Amino acid sequence: MAMQPIKLPPGVVKAATPSRARNRYWDANLVRWRGDHLLPVGGWQRNTAEPLPEPVRRISAWRDLQDIFRIALGSDSRLQILEGATVIDITPADFEPTPPFVTVSGFGIGPYNAGAYGTPRPLADGRLFGRPVIWSLDNFGANLLALCGSDGRLLLWDTTVLPLPAKVVPVATAPEHSIAMLVTEERHVMLFGAGGVPYRVAWCSREDINDWDFTNPTNSAGFFDLSISGFIVNAVRVRGGVLIFTDSDVWLARYIGQPFVYAFERIGEACSLYGPYSFASNSSAVIWMGRQTFWVFDGGAVRPLPCDVANFLFAGIDAFAGQSRVHAAVNGLFPEAWFFYPSSGQTECDRYVIWNWQENWWSVGALPRSAMLAASVAPYPVMAGADGHIFEHEKGWTAAGLTRVGEVWAETANIAIGGGDQRIDIAQAQFDSGHGFAATRMLAFTKETGDGPEYAEGPFMPSADGWTDCRFSGRDIRLRIEAAQDGDWSLGELRLDAQPGAGR
Numbered sequence: 001m002a003m004q005p006i007k008l009p010p011g012v013v014k015a016a017t018p019s020r021a022r023n024r025y026w027d028a029n030l031v032r033w034r035g036d037h038l039l040p041v042g043g044w045q046r047n048t049a050e051p052l053p054e055p056v057r058r059i060s061a062w063r064d065l066q067d068i069f070r071i072a073l074g075s076d077s078r079l080q081i082l083e084g085a086t087v088i089d090i091t092p093a094d095f096e097p098t099p100p101f102v103t104v105s106g107f108g109i110g111p112y113n114a115g116a117y118g119t120p121r122p123l124a125d126g127r128l129f130g131r132p133v134i135w136s137l138d139n140f141g142a143n144l145l146a147l148c149g150s151d152g153r154l155l156l157w158d159t160t161v162l163p164l165p166a167k168v169v170p171v172a173t174a175p176e177h178s179i180a181m182l183v184t185e186e187r188h189v190m191l192f193g194a195g196g197v198p199y200r201v202a203w204c205s206r207e208d209i210n211d212w213d214f215t216n217p218t219n220s221a222g223f224f225d226l227s228i229s230g231f232i233v234n235a236v237r238v239r240g241g242v243l244i245f246t247d248s249d250v251w252l253a254r255y256i257g258q259p260f261v262y263a264f265e266r267i268g269e270a271c272s273l274y275g276p277y278s279f280a281s282n283s284s285a286v287i288w289m290g291r292q293t294f295w296v297f298d299g300g301a302v303r304p305l306p307c308d309v310a311n312f313l314f315a316g317i318d319a320f321a322g323q324s325r326v327h328a329a330v331n332g333l334f335p336e337a338w339f340f341y342p343s344s345g346q347t348e349c350d351r352y353v354i355w356n357w358q359e360n361w362w363s364v365g366a367l368p369r370s371a372m373l374a375a376s377v378a379p380y381p382v383m384a385g386a387d388g389h390i391f392e393h394e395k396g397w398t399a400a401g402l403t404r405v406g407e408v409w410a411e412t413a414n415i416a417i418g419g420g421d422q423r424i425d426i427a428q429a430q431f432d433s434g435h436g437f438a439a440t441r442m443l444a445f446t447k448e449t450g451d452g453p454e455y456a457e458g459p460f461m462p463s464a465d466g467w468t469d470c471r472f473s474g475r476d477i478r479l480r481i482e483a484a485q486d487g488d489w490s491l492g493e494l495r496l497d498a499q500p501g502a503g504r
Helices: 310-316
Strands: 002-006 025-029 031-034 037-040 044-046 056-063 069-075 079-083 086-089 135-140 143-148 155-157 180-183 189-192 200-203 222-225 232-238 241-246 249-257 261-269 279-281 286-289 294-297 302-305 327-330 336-341 351-356 361-366 369-373 382-385 390-393 409-412 422-431 440-447 455-460 467-474 476-483 494-503
Touching: 025 361, 031 351, 031 361, 056 135, 056 369, 056 382, 069 135, 069 143, 079 143, 135 180, 143 180, 180 232, 189 232, 200 261, 222 261, 232 279, 261 294, 279 336, 286 327, 286 336, 327 369, 336 369, 422 440, 440 467, 455 467, 467 476
Parallel strands: 279 327
Antiparallel strands: 002 494, 025 409, 031 037, 044 390, 056 069, 069 079, 079 086, 135 143, 143 155, 180 189, 189 200, 200 222, 232 241, 241 249, 249 261, 279 286, 286 294, 294 302, 327 336, 336 351, 351 361, 369 382, 382 390, 409 476, 422 467, 422 494, 440 455, 440 476
16 A cells, blocks of 8 residues: 555544544644644633632723723622733622522423432532623723623723722613623614613613713614513624624614614524623624524624534533533634533533634634633733633643643544555554644554454654654554644644555
8 A cells, every 4th residue: 555645634523433534633632723734722821920719701801091901801799900910809899799600400400201200300400590690891992891790780990080990880871780781883882681671772872971861862872672572692793783692583783873873683593692602703703602503694694604513512511501601702813713611510611612714624622711802902812711810822832831741632533544344554654744743743543343442552753854653553543643742833644654454
């Protein structure tokens, strides 16, 4: 056979078993692809000197009129500002915190026909009590606006006055008991679930955060009640308007000017969010994780997004914690949307999936992060860790100074050489390393039968000329490429010196 080129398309195909995704990558962690080359995801550096007292749920960043860069952090009971490495708590004294994360158990809980009749279900089989509560963070000029669904008030931190206010203050004239908020491109502050009405959208007069007089014919303040039987979950700015997610469908609010100001149109049905934060947006599209499907809105129609790792994700997510913990954001430095979720049995996000919209590949991995902000105003993506720290990502090649060797890798599914009807002997491998050949190593996994045991061989280290001496054989062969050092590297086409062995 001699040298056999192994051409693996970018991205992970997470089929049930490696044999069902032949000649594809089957599993991965902290890697990405650029063209046909496999690359490591960048490392991260810590921004906080001490861990925050509780996990952060939402992040926003902006620069004020003095060009001071600040990061706003919303958690279950606090609103904090990160300025450099200094953390400032601006939570009002009468703030109503998010209810504790609880599940309920007992009779009638869990899937039908599961468990013994007449016995209450344990807590592990329970479901979330109540509707998930979320933070909304946005800017009105240089000022920070914040709203937490448990508190329900529109809160203002005015950075145009000095000394800076010690705490945020409620906008007294704004409707209370709202669940979400954003600032539109026309500079209307828009509230969702306004005044405690779960299907109501309300907005202030243009550029006047204090004018919420809906009866005044000379201003542009107003409200609209969506014709839904459920409730609004969240909303996001899009090109051409505001995308509004309800518990069952999706609406688009478009600015049309006086007298109605905004027009509302239902543009998608049965395509709701998995959780209130399970969407990522860029300048041209919104991508979101639904209950069993991914969806995209790019200014036209809402359409389903095929996903090569969907079965793995939806089978492995914790169905109860995921309702409130799932979160997503675009990367900002790379054309990628990241979706974080808690795996089964976890109450905080510990895994992720990535979609690259330019090259249309998916990947998977493990990383404990409770919130994410795209690189934009912030020069790097900002993420909140499960350990209470805030990190800048895609910066360096370590995990805040700790090695990532053994954590950065990609595994192939079964590689089709010779059709699997005879043993294949591998004597050498050749890496197409664009750079950093010494930073990677290869392992092999071999099987003699489809259901037989799998044997690990290696690791095998490449030499400077790209050749890697190795000795292994099997009827089913798959490979693992992993980082051997903390640094940049790339891997393109792989060639194997394959010789036919014994037949069946």
